[in-house]
Amino acid sequence: MWKKKKSQPVHETEYMGEDLIKLVDMVKVYDTGTIKVLGLHRVNLTIKRGEFVAIMGQSGSGKSTLMNVLGCLDRPTMGHYYLDGIDTANLEPDELSTVRNRKIGFVFQSFNLISRTSALKNVELPMTYAHVNQKAREQRAKELLERVGLGTRYEHMPNELSGGQRQRVAIARALANQPPLILADEPTGNLDTASSVEIMELFSQLHKEGATVVVVTHEEDIAAFTERIIRFRDGKLVSDTKNKPQIQTEEEAVTMQKEGSHAD
Amino acid sequence: MLIENMSMAFHAIRANKMRSFLTMLGIIIGIGAVIAIAAVGDSMRNLFTDAFKDVGLNRAAVMVSWEVDDFRMSDQFTRAEMDRIKDIFSDRIEYIDSNASNKVEAVNGRRKVSYQFQGVDYNYTDVQPLDIVYGRFLNESDVKGAANHVVLEDKGAIKLFGTADSVGRTFRMTLNKITQEYKVVGVYHKDMSPMVAMMLGNGQSQSGFIPDTVLTRSNDTFQAVNLYSRNGTNMRQLTVDLKQYVAKLKGRPESEIMAMSAVDQMGTMDAQLGTMSAAVGGIAAISLLVGGIGIMNIMMVSVTERTREIGIRKALGARTKDIMIQFLTESALMSACGGIIGVILGISLVKIGGTLLKMTVVVNPAVIVLAVGFSALVGIFFGLYPASKAANADPIEALRFE
Incomplete structure (x- = not known):
């Protein structure tokens, strides 16, 4: 921290295998003290590089638990979780932090931007913890904000942005360290259609x-x-199907939005 | 990263200005008190040193203790005894007198001025140099011949004659029940701060010198012998030897003889000053402790309030150490800010006080550096627990926090 470490290109990894995510007989048990709750039951799952996957399930289905494990916020109780070739099952909390920092870009339902901190600084944050120098950080953050369509709002505070804009800042932040995995937890849960x-x-x-x-x-x-939908129920993986993305153009999106408002 | 942490900490402190200020108050008061006390202590020490320079650093006195129950006439010193003491200790004593002084009213026509005259020998100025501005000091023939000559301080001369240059002027006063005319042979000037004058207690009367042969009669006896040692004399040894000699002379045990020197007195005063400083310093330390606890308390609140932020930071890759340093920087900075404000407050208070008392105030820069550094340390120490609480938070729990 005090010594300036040489910043490394965060996207470089030794493991360049096809499987980005590999869950092997992964079990997650919550120990609440009196009773043990089975969160996930023997999950086997592989997600390849470049896939666009949805993980679905009702509340209590175990999808949040899976999200925590996939996001390296939590470790599996049994089995293995390989992320980009790293077995996370035996990592210390600080090692998990480093893995999160380099390998995962989070997008949360409630945006989770740091309040009273400019959009630019929010996007810079993961790079700060990766010890990227100030100049490079700022430049990259600006590029990313431009890319998500917020090129004129660097200095805005989160409370000066709309929900959609906040989520864009969060996405820019998720991309900051060029992580191999973008992990979004109900990213549209707090947004209008x-x-x-x-x-x-x-x-x-x-x-x-x-x-x-x-x-x-x-x-x-x-x-x-x-392009792929994985469904969970009661802590178990119940279906894993290919999906052909339906709505791809803005025109169709507008149609969907209208349908959505009719349905209300 | 350090700069990053500093700016984050500034941000956090500024975000809650009132709260941060109230939290700092303990440190502000503590450090302000420390600075003020240190400055008062240093200034007092300077003042004492000045005062003692005025009295004479090589001055000593010997007498039979006034605490003895059976005080006898023979316990007083005669002029012959004083001369004998001077002879015996001539290698170490340069000047000796009875320390006689008398408060009398000098009359010049309609002007009446109260004077405190000190009876001295002609070589008094050898041990206590005087700044003679007009005329001369008392000479050998003045003293030996018991001439009615005086040397006045310029202030007193102006009061009595309307002019400082009053050499050759005469006035009347009653000494030993005889009213006579006295002549001014010299005028001296003395720079003395009002505080020193107050401490020496001659604020009311004017001062002047008169031959001790005029002030006292040859068969008078004196309670104490007042002396000035030669340069380089070991004062402690001199007082011990004097005590021994006077005990033998007066036929009393040594415990009933008092011998003291200015140097000893100054040491005693210094020790008293030290005790006072330590006592008030202790109170300041308590204030700092309470201030530190205040910081700890508000940091705990801050950590709880910002649980979600901590969760976000951890999710984005902050390690335990990163969060720890972030919060420690914040508490250290808050405390150091309090320290700096405290230093400013302390110095202003002392400066205002010094101006009111017309005293020169000394502020030691080392004390300032020490105070600010110490307050930062207080911040770090009391920030440790809240910071470690934040640093060890579980990211999942923290992210869920509303």
């Missing part, structure tokens, strides 16, 4: 540019943007 469509299109765009995107959601509309 129009913003939801914009955000999902942004993910589609990233996917087309080669990013691996995993979206955890309970909304079919959202899952419909992805």
Whole structure:
């Protein structure tokens, strides 16, 4: 921290295998003290580089637990989770932090931007923890904000941005360290339909540019943007199907938005 | 990263200005008190040193203790005894007198001025140099011949004659019940700060010198012998030897003889000053402790309030150390800010006080550096627990925090 470490190119990894995510007999048990709750039951799952995947399930299905494990916020109780070739099962909390920093770009339902901190500084944050120098950080953050369509709002505070804009800042932040995995937890849960469509299109765009995107959601509309839908129920993987993304153009998105408002 | 942490900490402190200020208050008061006390202590020490320079650093006195129950006339010193003491210790004593002084009213026509006259020998100025501005000091013939000559301080001369240059002027006063005319042979000037004058207690009367042969009669006896040692004399040894000699002379045990020197007195005063400083310093330390606890308390609140932020930071890759340093920087900075404000407050208070008392105030720069550094340390120490609480938070729990 005090010594300036030489910043490394964060996208470089030794493991360049096809499987980005590999869960092997992964079990997650929550020990609440008196009773043990089975969160996930023997999950075997492989996600390849460049896939666009939706993980679906009702609340209590175990999809949040899976999200925590995939996001390296939590470790599996049994079995293995290989992320980009790294077995996370035996990593210390600080090592998990480093893995999160380099390998995962998070997008949360409630945006989770740091308040009273400018959009630019928020995007810079993962790079700060990766010890990227100030100048490079700022330049990259500006590029990313431009890319998500917020090129004029560097200095805005989160509370000066709309929900959709905040989520764009969060996506820019998720891309900061060029992580191999973009992990989005209900990214449209707090957004109106129009913003939801914009955000999902942004993910589609990233996917087309080669990013691996995993979206955890309970909304079919959202899952419909992805190419593969994995369903969970009661802590078990119940189905894993290919999906042909339906809505891809802005025109169609507008149609969907209208349908959505009719349905209300 | 350090700069990053500093700016984050500034941000956090500024975000809650009032709260941060109230939290700092303990440190502000503590450090302000420390600075003020240190400055007062240093200034007092300077003042004492000045005062003692005025009295004479090589001055000593010997007498039979006034605490003895059976005080006898023979316990007083005669002029012959004083001369004998001077002879015996002539290698170490340069000047000796009875320390006689008398408060009398000098009359010049309608002007009446109260004077405190000190009876001295002609070589007094050898041990206590005087700045003679007009005329001369008392000479050998003045003293030996018991001439009615005086040397006045310029202030007193102006009061009595309307002019400082009053050499050759005469006035009347009653000494030993005889009213006579006295002549001014010299005028001296003395620079003395009001505080020193107050401490020496001659604020009311004017001062002047008169031959001790005029002030006292040859058969008078004196309670104490007042002396000035030669340069380089070991004062402690001199007082011990004097005590021994006077005990033998007066036929009393040594415990009933008092011998003291200015140097000893100054040491005692210094020790008293030190005790006072330590006592008030202790209170300041308590204030700093309470201030530190205040910081700890508000940091705990801040950590709880910002649980979600901590969760976000951890999710984005902050390690335990990163969060720890972030919060430690914040508490250290808050405390150091309090320290700096405290230093400013302390110095201003002392400067204002010094101006009111017309005292020169000394502020030691080392004390300032020490105070600010120490307050930062207080911040780090009391920030440790909250910071480690933040650093060890579980990211999942923290992210879920509303």
